[in-house]
Amino acid sequence: MQHATSTMAATASRSPMTPLYSQIQNPKPKPFIALKLLERRRKVPLRACSCSRSNNQKTQATELQKLIEDSPSSLPRPLTSAQLSNLATEGSRLRVAYQGVQGAYSEAAAEKAYPNCEAVPCEQFDTAFEAVERWLVDRAVLPIENSLGGSIHRNYDLLLRHRLHIVGEVKLAIRHCLLANHGVKVEDLKRVLSHPQALAQCENTLTKLGLVREAVDDTAGAAKHVAFHKFKDAGAVASMNAAKIYDLDVLAQDIQDDSDNVTRFLMLAREPIIPGTDKSFKTSIVFSLEEGPGMLFKALAVFAMRNINLTKIESRPLQKRALQTSDENAIGFPKYFPYLFYVDFEASMADERAQNALGHLKEFATFMRVLGSYPADNGLP
Numbered sequence: 001m002q003h004a005t006s007t008m009a010a011t012a013s014r015s016p017m018t019p020l021y022s023q024i025q026n027p028k029p030k031p032f033i034a035l036k037l038l039e040r041r042r043k044v045p046l047r048a049c050s051c052s053r054s055n056n057q058k059t060q061a062t063e064l065q066k067l068i069e070d071s072p073s074s075l076p077r078p079l080t081s082a083q084l085s086n087l088a089t090e091g092s093r094l095r096v097a098y099q100g101v102q103g104a105y106s107e108a109a110a111e112k113a114y115p116n117c118e119a120v121p122c123e124q125f126d127t128a129f130e131a132v133e134r135w136l137v138d139r140a141v142l143p144i145e146n147s148l149g150g151s152i153h154r155n156y157d158l159l160l161r162h163r164l165h166i167v168g169e170v171k172l173a174i175r176h177c178l179l180a181n182h183g184v185k186v187e188d189l190k191r192v193l194s195h196p197q198a199l200a201q202c203e204n205t206l207t208k209l210g211l212v213r214e215a216v217d218d219t220a221g222a223a224k225h226v227a228f229h230k231f232k233d234a235g236a237v238a239s240m241n242a243a244k245i246y247d248l249d250v251l252a253q254d255i256q257d258d259s260d261n262v263t264r265f266l267m268l269a270r271e272p273i274i275p276g277t278d279k280s281f282k283t284s285i286v287f288s289l290e291e292g293p294g295m296l297f298k299a300l301a302v303f304a305m306r307n308i309n310l311t312k313i314e315s316r317p318l319q320k321r322a323l324q325t326s327d328e329n330a331i332g333f334p335k336y337f338p339y340l341f342y343v344d345f346e347a348s349m350a351d352e353r354a355q356n357a358l359g360h361l362k363e364f365a366t367f368m369r370v371l372g373s374y375p376a377d378n379g380l381p
């Protein structure tokens, strides 16, 4: 159990949830037209499948082809929400969405989680969620917490807003480098670009160097930007891999504030996996409680009394728009700040202790959802 937050949420009645574990969603049919999307490391990223296509679909494919060919480099561009609607999926390799551009840590995490997958870059976290929901990719791998920077709140909120299931986790050691264009020295730098999490993880080094931080969407995107604009006064915090891809010099290595810098990523899918007991499993849930003294204590006790270890607890403001209509009906909106609690615990949903704990929690939680029950990543990051 790492930390707890004690703010209470006050809510109204909830709908019953039977069985405890989330229902398997009805699979949607795969789109008839399948376009090979953003084939990595190849000049021609789109390939139509053999089935016949409508004029509209041909136009979309041509537009996308043009869009990618117009790109200043031959690297794939990340998906935008607008492009998502134009694309469909095909292929034997598992297609895994990640946020960022090629060389981002998230890409490395996707490849660690699904070796030999086709990693598909997405502009934003939302785009990655949507890409899975719309069958454009098979999975998404997204960061959820970092050992130095803490939680990635946006993804907690998106987990609730979307209906994907957590099917695994993967931990990745994050080793940041300070990158700059050839010939640029550390003393020439005035600014540094990177993802806000990466900047936060290198707080001490960047403060010592007196660099002005500029936040961008991802670390590799920062490296790409610095290289593209041939900046002489700005560097990027990114990976060694990004330095190679964007042809930048490495001015300093391992600049994170602590050598043990690990990011935990979630593997997300349209359908849950069947939880087992053969290996160590984790379960992630989200719930809200009525307001009142000791309510969170009572909620956490359902795990403690069954000797179930909690590995993470996070509280997030309950935003009405973040909820699905069915969830919305289950929750009232009180005059005080309502909160949602996200809890990860070390037990499989196939374990009777977990089922009893959640049955107990349901007796007084005003809302509860199982986000996934999945094998724990206990290996080296």
Ligand SMILES: O=C(O)C(=O)C[C@]1(C(=O)O)C=C[C@@H](O)C=C1
Pocket: 099, 100, 103, 104, 105, 106, 107, 143, 146, 152, 174, 195, 197, 198, 217, 218, 219, 220, 263
């Ligand atoms: O910018 C990247 O390279 C990412 O993959 C994103 C991200 C994050 O969101 O936390 C992932 C891992 C690191 O902790 C830093 C940044």
